[in-house]
Amino acid sequence: MTYTPKGKHLIAGEWIDGDKTFASSPAHGPVHEFASGNEGLVDRAVWAAEQAFEVYGYTSRAERAAFLDAIADEIDARGDDVTEIGTQESGLPAGRLQGERGRTTGQLRLFAQHIRDGDYLDRRHDGALPDRQPPRPDLRLIQRPIGPVAVFGASNFPLAFSTAGGDTASALAAGCPVVVKGHPAHPGTGEIIAEAIHAAIQKTGMPAGVFSFIHGDSNAVGKALVEHPLIKAVGFTGSLRGGRALFDLCAARPEPIPFYGELGSINPCFVLPEALATRGAQIAEGWVGSLTLFAGQFCTNPGLLVLPADGADAFVDTAARASDAVAEQVMLTHDMAQAYRDGAGRIGDLAATVTRTESHGRNARPNVYRTTADDFLRDHALGEEVFGPMGLIVTVKDDDQMIDLARGLEGQLTATLQMDDADIPLAARLMPVLERKAGRVLANGWPTGVEVADAMVHGGPYPASTNFGATSVGTMAIRRFLRPVSYQNIPDALLPEDLRD
Amino acid sequence: MTYTPKGKHLIAGEWIDGDKTFASSPAHGPVHEFASGNEGLVDRAVWAAEQAFEVYGYTSRAERAAFLDAIADEIDARGDDVTEIGTQESGLPAGRLQGERGRTTGQLRLFAQHIRDGDYLDRRHDGALPDRQPPRPDLRLIQRPIGPVAVFGASNFPLAFSTAGGDTASALAAGCPVVVKGHPAHPGTGEIIAEAIHAAIQKTGMPAGVFSFIHGDSNAVGKALVEHPLIKAVGFTGSLRGGRALFDLCAARPEPIPFYGELGSINPCFVLPEALATRGAQIAEGWVGSLTLFAGQFCTNPGLLVLPADGADAFVDTAARASDAVAEQVMLTHDMAQAYRDGAGRIGDLAATVTRTESHGRNARPNVYRTTADDFLRDHALGEEVFGPMGLIVTVKDDDQMIDLARGLEGQLTATLQMDDADIPLAARLMPVLERKAGRVLANGWPTGVEVADAMVHGGPYPASTNFGATSVGTMAIRRFLRPVSYQNIPDALLPEDLRD
Structure with a gap:
């Protein structure tokens, strides 16, 4: 039938x-x-x-x-x-x-x-x-x-x-x-x-x-x-x-x-130092998995990942390998696939390439870029949403810069902390900033699952x-x-x- | 001191x-x-x-x-x-x-x-x-x-x-x-x-x-x-x-x-037939009292009164006597007193005079006018708020026209029913209309008292x-x-x- x-x-x-x-x-x-x-x-x-x-x-x-x-x-x-x-x-x-x-x-x-x-x-x-x-x-x-x-x-x-x-x-x-x-x-x-x-x-x-x-x-x-x-x-x-x-x-x-x-939302994820040290590779793989699921076509797609520069290279390598391995996926429309390529290209002109894969027609493959917090805070275009499997990794010099970066964000649907117990003092400094930026703050998960429940908020400050x-x-x-x-x-x-x- | x-x-x-x-x-x-x-x-x-x-x-x-x-x-x-x-x-x-x-x-x-x-x-x-x-x-x-x-x-x-x-x-x-x-x-x-x-x-x-x-x-x-x-x-x-x-x-x-x-709000009051027959004079006096309290300078001032044409003349006479007796009052500013006179004059050009009293400078006296529902529904200007002690009485031919008039209103802070038990069938027809128009619907009172309470709504559809x-x-x-x-x-x-x- x-x-x-x-x-x-x-x-x-x-x-x-x-x-x-x-x-x-x-x-x-x-x-x-x-x-x-x-x-x-x-x-x-x-x-x-x-x-x-x-x-x-x-x-x-x-x-x-x-x-x-x-x-x-x-x-x-x-x-x-x-x-x-x-x-x-x-x-x-x-x-x-x-x-x-x-x-x-x-x-x-x-x-x-x-x-x-x-x-x-x-x-x-x-x-x-x-x-x-x-x-x-x-x-x-x-x-x-x-x-x-x-x-x-x-x-x-x-x-x-x-x-x-x-x-x-x-x-x-x-x-x-x-x-x-x-x-x-x-x-x-x-x-x-x-x-x-x-x-x-x-x-x-x-x-x-x-x-x-x-x-x-x-x-x-x-x-x-x-x-x-x-x-x-x-x-x-x-x-x-x-x-x-x-x-x-x-x-x-x-x-x-x-x-x-x-x-719109780029759903920032913050990888805190202890979590990065103890399970950086696992976080990198989890992030790429969430980022590329169903060609990244989620409002809660984690398009921005922030982590300490110290220890970032290994994380980036793992993310590169994981995203290189993602197969081509068909997008919802031709126009969206083209907009994805255009948007990824715009970011690619402003940031260093981690993974840049070609795609054609209605298909998409992941694009992952890397930049510094200094550059990110200077250029508003780096914070604009690109709908699809694109991720931007931003490295910060220290805890203070991580908080500055959080303060500089626009409104978001979600904000994510990847953290271990030893990260609680830094997380406690981030929380007041993030709860003003996002409708939902989560720890040690990925934002793409949006539970239909009494305590869910799928919304947030503009432009989320x-x-x-x-x-x-x-x-x-x-x-x-x-x-x-x-x-x-x-x-x-x-x-x-x-x-x- | x-x-x-x-x-x-x-x-x-x-x-x-x-x-x-x-x-x-x-x-x-x-x-x-x-x-x-x-x-x-x-x-x-x-x-x-x-x-x-x-x-x-x-x-x-x-x-x-x-x-x-x-x-x-x-x-x-x-x-x-x-x-x-x-x-x-x-x-x-x-x-x-x-x-x-x-x-x-x-x-x-x-x-x-x-x-x-x-x-x-x-x-x-x-x-x-x-x-x-x-x-x-x-x-x-x-x-x-x-x-x-x-x-x-x-x-x-x-x-x-x-x-x-x-x-x-x-x-x-x-x-x-x-x-x-x-x-x-x-x-x-x-x-x-x-x-x-x-x-x-x-x-x-x-x-x-x-x-x-x-x-x-x-x-x-x-x-x-x-x-x-x-x-x-x-x-x-x-x-x-x-x-x-x-x-x-x-x-x-x-x-x-x-x-x-x-x-803004003109806070319509509907006098239903049985209430008009049994206590029309009391309602007329209550209305003028509410309308002119503190020179009518309330957001919830009952500027519009709707009643059946049959029995309206006696009501209007009582309202005229009551409003004629109201002493001159000082308004909040000179500009508001002038805007009141201008606004009352605009309505006066479009409706029949019940009470038209001169005032000067920062002072105001009541102005009460009368028109028919046919005219009111035809001319949007008759439904615009005039801040101060001005009232417009609108007569309706029958129950259906009272409901038509209610349907034609813009959003209001309040809507008031003056009703007796025998008016309940007509009130039941008005309620679904009024609750869409107003933040608060009240019976047998006047809207100027706004209780500070859990169950109060001081708001309503635009432009209220x-x-x-x-x-x-x-x-x-x-x-x-x-x-x-x-x-x-x-x-x-x-x-x-x-x-x-």
Whole structure:
């Protein structure tokens, strides 16, 4: 059984053709034609979402949880088809797509449980004090869904950060309808997931407008979506350039809305002296493994490694051998492979070569460079993200320079310490710097695994994200799509169900 | 004992002269000279705040709570002086200033208790699962302070929303140093409060840079403050025009930051048919009382009243008599009194007159107008806020038109229902509309009292505020100055004290 894409948009329960089409660009397998999105379709989808909100915003938590579980079930039911078209379009191996599907359905089921528990509502009650002067009224607070939300699928996680990914799951859990701009790099994968959501809507009797999916092969679709007056927030994972452009559009609206963008990060890793001395080779191999996994196409890819100059040569040799041994891998799109080569070339012009490997077309091989902290701190370009399997090793003269380098970094999704017990004094000096720079600080691991959990933060100071107070992974992600409302002396019958006595 | 202002800025513990000065414009009492702010002083204050953060951001909650309590004590110790200069500069009566001082010190003490309790830290822990495939790391999450915060004092609450008001109290509670741009309408009041904070810093041994106060008689000071790269968020209460300009500056920064602006609201009140029939005259009098209290200079002033056309004439007559009887009151500044007259004149050109009273100079008297829902929905200008004791009565033909009118409103701080039991069916139709429009929905009261409590929301959809997810009053206000950080496999000794086992 092989899924043949319809090539259509899903708007409020209807599969819609467009007047123009575009062709998919799979890494392997058949090319398909897909309808192009346009402003009229965006308007139709958003109005349907607004109408659906009047029902969906008042569904019970149990009803929404059942809906999220049904989406997960429907995705699992299409598992083999999802893996097949996902591998074709993305070039990622089947095992990765299977794992990512588990992450995606697990995420949906986690949000289902999270809203059943209900703690996220943050209910507060200040009882009336009629005898106080002045009297205090009865005040009750609850978090309410904000309205229709726009979600931009990311290319690098065609399931977990795309059509039914964390943004969609958390928005639907909150009670917000979602309009997805499908990523043109995996239109068929987006469509089959949209079909699964459609089936779950029908099974659980949700309003059709609660979810729409528009193929987005042009910037015009995204612009129309974020500028639509009825859209109340945007979830986005992607490049700094594209994300900043959309952020600016959101901020310039007559009614500005939050743009939750997870943009760019070089995820610095600090190898502390004792760890370097006792297990430098192991760290070098671990770093190259994390750096080159799935062609380095992770937001949390550890692109920057900082270590003492004293002992660096052996580390660099090991890293060179390990990265030389990495086979060529196919990237998500041709354009990304070209951007990777361009970016690696830019860094290569500014730093010494450790491993420089040629690649062509949609393929990539690792490039590793080396520079000093003096040069790194002098040249901002050395700190810019290059998406793909590229790493920069920066040597520092001493502990103070390691801290200076940390202070000079921009905002990051993650910061990593490779440290042993004897490194604790230096790590204690680094921690206050790193926790201001990154959403997640980790020790003796690699940042590429992003656990979907209560205590996860996938976000951080700009440019890692556009909202340092938010996360796009983990249960706290639901907060992005809620707003507090206070009810003063409101009769019980008029309160939201979750606030009644 | 009468306070004579120094006329200086307080920057990191030092009282600083400026090269230029400006004169205060009190409603009564002596005129004083004050140093003008400038960009150089802003830079100095923000750098001091950044340095202070390295200490203050790591103080214990008990230490910060003692600091907040000490600020409250120092303000109380200067109570009579605060009232004297406050009444002179603002024109507000002494009783109001005394009450507002109680609100201000109560707010500081409430935040002290709030951080002692510690729930605001939202600590989360996902324990390691070493046997799971892949293994789950140990993940701990806590909310950390964001860094230096800029606060803009508001003119209409020279204590509770100004130098040591809710923005400053919540930022200091979170662990963030604060740089205040003093409001030029009450420079002496701002200075004496700054002096109280300075005394509290010395008594509790806090770093001097944790608080600075710059007299702000020009837009250049505010611009320099929000554009300073080390400022991480802004708290603001003021006009839509000024607030939007600062919001735009924050969004356009190389590193955008959140601008927590509480801007404009007309705070619609809906009088439902049964309530109108049974107690229309009482509601009319209550409305005029709320509308004209302290010359209507509240963000939550109920500027718009909506009621059925059937029965409106008697209501209007009562409102006319009540507002005619209101004595002339002095406004916060000359410019505001003129803007009030201009704004009331604009509405008067578009609507029928109920009460139109002349006023001159810095004084104001009520203006009340009347129009129909058809006209109100047609002309956006009728829905714009006029700061001061102006009210617009809008009549609706039927229940459906009342709901249409509610749907047509912009974002509001509050929405009020005047209703009796027989009005519940109509109120139930209005509630879903109003809770999307306003941060607080209340029944059978008036919105001007804003309780400082856990369950308060003083915020709402734009233009009521620039962040519908936040509140500037109540304990939840602390969230604006925190960001979540996740710690993965970090040794206990390196964790923030509040996260350790």
